[in-house]
Amino acid sequence: MASATRGKQLWLIPVLVVVLALTAVGALIARDRYQEPEEPPQETTVLPSTTSIPPAARPGSKTVVGTPDATGHPLYDQTRALLQVFFDAINAKNYDHWRSAVTRERAEQQPESDWLKSYQSSRDGSIVIYRIELGQPGTARVLLSFVSTQDVRDAPPELPVACIRWHVVFALTVEEGTWRVDGGPTGTSPQHEEC
Template sequence: MPVVVVVVSLMVGGGLLAREVYRTPDVQQDAILALPSSTARPPGQQPGPGTVELTPDAAAHPLHEDVRRLLQRYFDSINNRDYDAWRTTVTKARIQAKSRPAWLHDYRSTKDGSPLVYRIDAASDEDLRVLLGFTSVQDPLDAPDALPGSSCVHWKLTLPVTLESGNWRIDNVAGYTTPEATKC
């Protein structure tokens, strides 16, 4: 009988330990969760809402809320044509690469929406890679070189996010990634 009690106790303890080890991380309730949509919005509803959303996979990352807030400020600054606000979301190198006149010209007719963070990966303690999709509408004359004349573009890309002076900032997109752009 004592052997049975010991064996049952070990089994229960092992089960509780396994439950903790294999438990999925808790998702914060303040995270805005979404799944990729398989239905396209009608042209009149593009680019969609401006609120940054996260897939459950992205929301499971411990820095998801920092990334979501950063991207929200980033997209808001573009949609509001606010270069000074944009500067607070990007690295010094990116600011140096894009002057105020060039930025205002590049985003003069841009409206971004439906931003969805698919995944957040740590490249190091101070660098993240954020897989992101969003929709951009613009004057066809301001369309990206890859899709001339397009007034609506779906983008998917990996954004490098780095810790700079104690704050997370969006860095220049390096040559390791090529943004995917498709016409709406």
């Protein structure tokens, strides 16, 4: 009698395996069918290019992107987000937003009235991070380029043109636990040429 009961119970094992397998397959199909489609990722990696931007499209995309060298750095995502705030603030002429991306010292060196005058006609784009290097603890340097367009009267005195391609090194510093764009000697001698 015990062996008859055991024989009746053994046929349940394959049935349970089949039921569990069908349940798992059904769950996977349902997940794929009803899952929200992912938005395509925004392209944030570029290869260096010397192609000039047509005059009508200048200054180019306002989205900060990076080269493969930069995007492979562990600090890239934070750096890209920080520089996006920095350049968005300049393009929107939003001093408070810009101040949120820079150190207190840098903000003190450029009060709002001076800042607004400096960027009154400036529009920045084609922003590319080429390299990120860590320095002393809590510091980093970022090599980047961007294009600015501005009224000729607002251009630097040494290059009075409407479109400038800038090559700069920004100093970054951790302030109150957050990376910020700092002032200092690395950002004071940028290379620049007419677009």
